[in-house]
Amino acid sequence: MGLYEIKGxxxxxxxxxxxxxxxxxxxxxxxxxxxxxxxxxxASAAGVYTTNLVKGAPVTVTKQHLSDGYAQAIICNSGNANxxxxxxxxxxxxxCGLVEKVSGISAEDVIVASTGVIGQKLDIEPMANxxxxxxxxxxxxxxxxxxxxxxxxxxxxxxxxxxxLDGQVCRIGGIxxxxxxxxxxxxxxxxxxTSDVAISPKxxxxxxxxxxxxxxNMISVDGDQSTNDTCCILANGLAGNTPIDSDCADYRxxxxxxxxxxxxxxxxxxxxxxxxxxxxxxxxxxxxxxKMAKTVAKTVIKSSLVKAxxxxxxxxxxxxxxxxxxxxxxxxxxxxxxxxxSKKGNLPVCRNGYGVEFSEELxxxxxxxxxxxxxxxxxxxxxxxxxWGCDLTYDYVKINGDYRT
Amino acid sequence: MGLYEIKGxxxxxxxxxxxxxxxxxxxxxxxxxxxxxxxxxxASAAGVYTTNLVKGAPVTVTKQHLSDGYAQAIICNSGNANxxxxxxxxxxxxxCGLVEKVSGISAEDVIVASTGVIGQKLDIEPMANxxxxxxxxxxxxxxxxxxxxxxxxxxxxxxxxxxxLDGQVCRIGGIxxxxxxxxxxxxxxxxxxTSDVAISPKxxxxxxxxxxxxxxNMISVDGDQSTNDTCCILANGLAGNTPIDSDCADYRxxxxxxxxxxxxxxxxxxxxxxxxxxxxxxxxxxxxxxKMAKTVAKTVIKSSLVKAxxxxxxxxxxxxxxxxxxxxxxxxxxxxxxxxxSKKGNLPVCRNGYGVEFSEELxxxxxxxxxxxxxxxxxxxxxxxxxWGCDLTYDYVKINGDYRT
Numbered sequence: 001m002g003l004y005e006i007k008g009x010x011x012x013x014x015x016x017x018x019x020x021x022x023x024x025x026x027x028x029x030x031x032x033x034x035x036x037x038x039x040x041x042x043a044s045a046a047g048v049y050t051t052n053l054v055k056g057a058p059v060t061v062t063k064q065h066l067s068d069g070y071a072q073a074i075i076c077n078s079g080n081a082n083x084x085x086x087x088x089x090x091x092x093x094x095x096c097g098l099v100e101k102v103s104g105i106s107a108e109d110v111i112v113a114s115t116g117v118i119g120q121k122l123d124i125e126p127m128a129n130x131x132x133x134x135x136x137x138x139x140x141x142x143x144x145x146x147x148x149x150x151x152x153x154x155x156x157x158x159x160x161x162x163x164x165l166d167g168q169v170c171r172i173g174g175i176x177x178x179x180x181x182x183x184x185x186x187x188x189x190x191x192x193x194t195s196d197v198a199i200s201p202k203x204x205x206x207x208x209x210x211x212x213x214x215x216x217n218m219i220s221v222d223g224d225q226s227t228n229d230t231c232c233i234l235a236n237g238l239a240g241n242t243p244i245d246s247d248c249a250d251y252r253x254x255x256x257x258x259x260x261x262x263x264x265x266x267x268x269x270x271x272x273x274x275x276x277x278x279x280x281x282x283x284x285x286x287x288x289x290x291k292m293a294k295t296v297a298k299t300v301i302k303s304s305l306v307k308a309x310x311x312x313x314x315x316x317x318x319x320x321x322x323x324x325x326x327x328x329x330x331x332x333x334x335x336x337x338x339x340x341x342s343k344k345g346n347l348p349v350c351r352n353g354y355g356v357e358f359s360e361e362l363x364x365x366x367x368x369x370x371x372x373x374x375x376x377x378x379x380x381x382x383x384x385x386x387x388w389g390c391d392l393t394y395d396y397v398k399i400n401g402d403y404r405t
Numbered sequence: 406m407g408l409y410e411i412k413g414x415x416x417x418x419x420x421x422x423x424x425x426x427x428x429x430x431x432x433x434x435x436x437x438x439x440x441x442x443x444x445x446x447x448a449s450a451a452g453v454y455t456t457n458l459v460k461g462a463p464v465t466v467t468k469q470h471l472s473d474g475y476a477q478a479i480i481c482n483s484g485n486a487n488x489x490x491x492x493x494x495x496x497x498x499x500x501c502g503l504v505e506k507v508s509g510i511s512a513e514d515v516i517v518a519s520t521g522v523i524g525q526k527l528d529i530e531p532m533a534n535x536x537x538x539x540x541x542x543x544x545x546x547x548x549x550x551x552x553x554x555x556x557x558x559x560x561x562x563x564x565x566x567x568x569x570l571d572g573q574v575c576r577i578g579g580i581x582x583x584x585x586x587x588x589x590x591x592x593x594x595x596x597x598x599t600s601d602v603a604i605s606p607k608x609x610x611x612x613x614x615x616x617x618x619x620x621x622n623m624i625s626v627d628g629d630q631s632t633n634d635t636c637c638i639l640a641n642g643l644a645g646n647t648p649i650d651s652d653c654a655d656y657r658x659x660x661x662x663x664x665x666x667x668x669x670x671x672x673x674x675x676x677x678x679x680x681x682x683x684x685x686x687x688x689x690x691x692x693x694x695x696k697m698a699k700t701v702a703k704t705v706i707k708s709s710l711v712k713a714x715x716x717x718x719x720x721x722x723x724x725x726x727x728x729x730x731x732x733x734x735x736x737x738x739x740x741x742x743x744x745x746x747s748k749k750g751n752l753p754v755c756r757n758g759y760g761v762e763f764s765e766e767l768x769x770x771x772x773x774x775x776x777x778x779x780x781x782x783x784x785x786x787x788x789x790x791x792x793w794g795c796d797l798t799y800d801y802v803k804i805n806g807d808y809r810t
Binding site: 081084304316 | 456457458459460486488489490491522523524525632709710713714716717719721722723724726727729730731735736737738755758759760797798799801802803804805806
């Protein structure tokens with residue numbers, strides 16, 4: 001299909017500008033905390049959200065605003081999740097109103113998101129004072145917006161690709177924040193995607209909903225599903241392709257490009273999990289059903305004992321078997337094959353449920369890499385799945401032992 | 406009912422002896438690794454086991470041996486779980502054979518258990534060489550047996566009670582090991598209970614199965630369900646009460662005494678979770694169903710973010726709300742009341758799903774205690790549940806980053 005990575009993040013697609021500033025929600029003045037992404041024209045829009053029953057007010061407001069399938073801007077603050085606050089909806093509405101005031105874009109066409117501590121009132125004042133500066137900062141500044149949505153993220157998570165659809169050059173760009181409270185189900189923390197593809201709101205929503213099942217929904221940092229998970233995409237049609245409004249070849253091409261972006265962001269989120277020193281990829285094959293493959297992969301990725309062993313580069317494969325065994329899926333222990341793999345080589349550690357001899361030295365070498373694969377064959381069928389996670393480290397505990405202060 | 410704690414652990418009931426030695430499974434010669442508990446006469450016996458599909462060989466053998474409802478001895482080693490080994494059953498059978506050889510008790514009447522690393526062959530030789538010494542060590546030595554079943558446990562977990570049944574003084578004693586890979590479903594790691602009550606095997610199994618639902622099944626240290634969870638009870642009838650063979654008043658009295666013991670052991674296991682500095686008790690009330698109450702309590706106890714906040718004595722109550730929200734139960738966020746409580750006082754932090762003002766100083770004081778309660782009222786019904794867990798600390802990561810070496 002001719003898919004290339006390009007620069008520019010959410011500003012890579014035609015007709016998108018982004019900006020980010022420090023407005024004062026955070027005490028640390030060197031850290032941006034207020035982001036804006038704007039399309040030149042109204043765009044098809046789709047979203048997937050946390051399924052946590054304790055939801056951030058911005059999630060509720062964004063869902064309302066996307067109910068007609070269109071939007072034109074994304075406003076987001078970090079430092080406060082605007083969740084479990086009695087005035088949460090009011091504040092989220094006010095944030096959209098600020099965008100309308102400076103840009104003329106209807107508040108109803110604004111996607112709003114917040115991330116940070118839960119249960120503390122979010123003051124509108126710093127944002128009201130900062131909105132003019134934020135609007136003035138709009139340009140080819142995806143990195144500024146990315147910085148402004150980060151919390152304890154240590155690296156920016158950004159992607160952009162270019163591909164051909166209907167003879168036209170098209171693009172998708174994205175930025176994400178991840179870190180803690182990451183175990184999405186429908187979407188993970190905050191992910192904002194942009195595209196210049198022409199596509200109907202219905203097909204855009206179908207694409208996003210299908211995509212997240214095998215991307216963001218397959219990550220776990222700590223098994224805690226956030227209250228504010230939001231993944232939104234705007235597609236403004238400025239690439240000039242014939243609009244996609246059915247499950248056609250062009251739709252499949254778009255879906256592939258979208259999946260490239262979301263998997264890349266998923267891996268970045270997992271690798272930068274709070275305190276993490278490495279990315280763990282769990283590949284499950286030979287499952288009887290897609291559900292079995294996914295459940296086993298996620299159970300292994302979420303196991304605290306597997307995660308701690310990965311931190312210590314300890315080939316304690318019994319913990320992987322143990323996690324497979326309590327996944328709830330009807331696996332057959334005596335059919336399981338298990339290998340650890342990284343750039344340094346491949347290490348079979350278990351065949352038919354029993355341990356095989358291996359070199360501890362090679363195991364240490366393989367598991368000391370910053371990207372490690374746990375490859376499982378259940379030998380029961382032909383379904384497979386991939387999940388991404390990270391190791392459990394001292395720093396996870398340190399970061400989360402005193403997050404609020 | 407007149408229930409008193411007494412000394413003696415598993416040797417407190419009439420007609421039980423216990424012993425423990427170092428036989429050489431562990432390299433550290435100062436740590437006992439081989440335990441034996443014997444009843445003078447054949448006893449009613451019941452067990453509950455891990456539901457993990459990857460099961461230790463000893464679990465399979467013990468289930469077979471208890472199928473007739475009777476047993477007379479318990480043999481257990483630490484340092485190796487005898488799990489995922491092709492010769493596992495053979496070795497577990499051989500362990501029971503060793504007991505028969507020295508004591509004359511039929512191998513079929515022996516409960517066998519192993520705990521330690523998974524996937525390494527368990528050598529019978531040190532045990533074969535040590536069995537005479539172990540048998541000779543039998544006496545009023547519950548603490549020796551307790552030490553021998555410990556892995557990374559830092560304290561012994563033991564209990565014994567005395568109560569009156571049918572005019573006779575009766576006793577129940579117990580020892581347990583807990584620590585990591587603790588998130589039982591049917592039983593937790595290893596728990597051996599003894600009693601001199603006369604009770605039919607059927608009623609003993611009914612009592613144990615009913616009991617664990619509200620004791621060991623409500624603990625989580627790290628959400629990982631062990632492959633070797635085994636909780637067994639022997640009741641030898643030497644107290645001389647009229648045998649319990651139906652759901653009568655005496656049965657209820659026995660159940661209460663049993664529950665006292667199992668809850669006490671559950672709390673000890675949770676408090677001594679790997680690396681833990683404190684016991685966390687989550688009380689849920691106002692639930693629509695018992696299932697809702699249990700699921701919410703266990704979800705909160707298992708949340709890595711809640712556990713890390715407790716370690717930091719940080720009153721980050723939003724994380725508790727977040728965990729309640731993703732529990733999968735249909736709670737109403739706007740009805741939730743939440744308090745933190747310890748010896749230092751009670752702190753309301755959330756009413757009707759929204760935060761209330763509180764003193765950070767008092768919060769710190771309350772959460773710095775070594776036993777902390779998270780009290781949740783869902784305000785939806787009249788069902789309640791209690792779960793026990795511990796905080797997530799640097800030491801959990803340290804202990805589990807390099808467990809095998």
